[in-house]
Amino acid sequence: MTADTTRAATAQGLRLTLRGATLGRTGAPVLDGIDLDVVPGEILAVVGPSGCGKSTLLRTLAGLLPALGGEVTEDGAPVTGPRAERALVFQDDALLPWRTVRANVELPLAIRGVGRAERRARAGEWLSRVGLAEHAGKLPHRISGGQRQRVQLARALAAGPRAVLMDEPFGALDAQTRAGMQQLLVEVLRGSGATVVFVTHDVDEALFLGDRVALLPGGRVLPVPRPRERAAHTDPVTVALRREVLESLTPLS
Template identity: 50%
Template sequence: MNKIEFRGVGKVYPLGADTMTALSSVDLGLADGEFVTVVGPSGCGKSTLLGIAAGLVTPTSGSVTVDGGPVTGPGPDRGVIFQQYALFPWLTVRGNVEFGLKIAGIGKAERRARAQRYIDLVGLAEFADALPKTLSGGMRQRCAIARAYAADPRVLLMDEPFGALDALTRVRMQDQLLDTWSRERRTVLFITHDVDEAVYLGNRVVVMAAGPGRVQEVIDVDLPYPRTEQTRLSPEFAALRNRVWRAVYHQPTQQPPHQPAQQQTHAKG
């Protein structure tokens, strides 16, 4: 049984007298401990797919399960990390990481120990007592990752978490994330618009197509871990990158953005 599974997932949004089909008949399974990246053109429904997995968006058709149980709303079995850091500015790094544990009723000693473990894991031990405003963008995102890990979710859902970072920080964060994942082996669904990032991080790359949003192709990434700068420079990486690039950007012409209600339109992504 897959850790997380989408079965026939569709999402249709009302649009005045018309409708917009964001997703259509998506079937996808993620194995336990697998790192799956999702990439596709604008409007292919990537973020809608993640929102459904997070329980923040209700599918119009189909279902999503985690460990065989249906997703009916947000839950502690899924940690969600967005592009915006969403840290409490008045709390320190430690306070932010401990916050969800405190809400869950975990005792002070245990939540302090658990928070410290993940603060150390993401390399923020020296900044545990710092406020978010004193941290760089990459450090804030590491704090958000530590907070998600500390809640002990079975699945991590990440929606373009490095999209707002500069190129160098983004590369460093990718390496940091893979290092953390290699130690913990959580199941990760990672949404991105960056082909290089999708190939570098994932065990598999899911290429979405728009008009309506659907899975066009799933590409295995047979590059060994740990991945390094040499991985990025290898001919094997280049070949995979080119294959994913062609799958994303050489898609058939999309349908017009708005059509009558009885027809499908392009996705929200």
């Protein structure tokens, strides 16, 4: 691992904060007066009924959608637009079909002006971490949906972002592949220092991945008991938390 990669891997996560924020598009706000503080280095899972503003929240934190009111900050500074330190991961893998797996992972590094040798080394390292080193030379259509999501994860993390914003990235995967991706996410984030905001409609996914769970539209945040184990879903505390989260998912009128 190079010195540059080591620094990227150990960078402290961003603190992402909303204070009295109104989010949405002009004339069509979907979240009003929301307060939320995402702690550096945590995984904050965000759940809520369809149409409550989960994706809007994520795009606002990514700098793609300006707030209509209130404050949205990173480490105390206003979020005014996209930045390389905030990576966005979608449900659609969004890989460029004409670029190989390796070239897709290298893309954000190339945009940042990283030299070719360093790009190749860092892309190779991350493809190894997500178990796809042997597929580096393939085009995206030659690998499975779960593998494409692994490529997207490697691409997002290769540039060493301080925050990773994930919009239901595993929603289109089958149950077995989804469980594997959840475990992989936890493993590859371990030690990275990155702050993660993970939007999902799956309560069990939120409770497995999240250090805390934010309930929209109100913004109430609940701590998740640990250790992070699949068997923990039968623990009475986790059962009660799951019930509380499910009760918050009443469809919006």
